Amino acid sequence: MKRPAIQDIGLGVCFLLLAVIAFRPSGVLGSRLRAWKVERQALALYRAEWEEAASGRRSTLGSGGAPVIFEFSDYQCPFCRASHQTVTRWATAGRAGVVLVHVPLSDRSREAARAAICAEEGDAFGRMHDYLMTNEEWKAAVVDWEAAAEAAGVPAGTRFARCLESSATAARLARDSALAVRWLVTGTPTFVSEHARIVGQASEADLEELLGR
Numbered sequence: 001m002k003r004p005a006i007q008d009i010g011l012g013v014c015f016l017l018l019a020v021i022a023f024r025p026s027g028v029l030g031s032r033l034r035a036w037k038v039e040r041q042a043l044a045l046y047r048a049e050w051e052e053a054a055s056g057r058r059s060t061l062g063s064g065g066a067p068v069i070f071e072f073s074d075y076q077c078p079f080c081r082a083s084h085q086t087v088t089r090w091a092t093a094g095r096a097g098v099v100l101v102h103v104p105l106s107d108r109s110r111e112a113a114r115a116a117i118c119a120e121e122g123d124a125f126g127r128m129h130d131y132l133m134t135n136e137e138w139k140a141a142v143v144d145w146e147a148a149a150e151a152a153g154v155p156a157g158t159r160f161a162r163c164l165e166s167s168a169t170a171a172r173l174a175r176d177s178a179l180a181v182r183w184l185v186t187g188t189p190t191f192v193s194e195h196a197r198i199v200g201q202a203s204e205a206d207l208e209e210l211l212g213r
Helices: 004-022 029-054 078-092 107-122 124-132 145-151 158-165 167-182 204-210
Strands: 068-073 097-102 189-191 196-198
Touching: 004 145, 029 189, 078 097, 078 124, 078 204, 097 107, 097 167, 107 124, 107 145, 107 167, 124 145, 158 167, 167 204, 196 204
Parallel strands: 068 097
Antiparallel strands: 068 189, 189 196
16 A cells, blocks of 8 residues: 655645644634634624614614614714715615614713714704714813704704703613614724625715615
């Protein structure tokens, strides 16, 4: 029986070593496999909670009968602001119902998210959301949020002012942040649907992927 040549043995050892290196956690294939597992976990997590998270929320743009897309967003995030017009087109054209999940990354963004949530009661979330995404005035050192609401066309008054400071509003923001953690969202904007997850500034092509087309 012919013995394997030294060269053949050497090649086999080399291939074995390369496979070990590639599949170890820090290797190329190992890293991709780990990322794939994380993505699978995220899909399982958000699908299990999908209906519960989408139902009863009022931070929503577009028609209730359209496919649902979640946008994890921050009002000072430049890519969120750059995505605003594109996302608004999706919603106003009836192609998607966009559920906003507030993930404020700064104190001022947290104030803005509170104002957006408090505008929901007057069915004016869309107006406040648009104002926050397209104006810079609210980024001033001191903000009169009631005046900002009026500028956005949102009914303001004592009720709105109380809402800004209420524990219920703080609890709502905490629930949004917890949802982001459970769905493994690590950056804004992140768009999540039943078909895809896209991180970064939105494009028209992204909608087709999010709708599974």
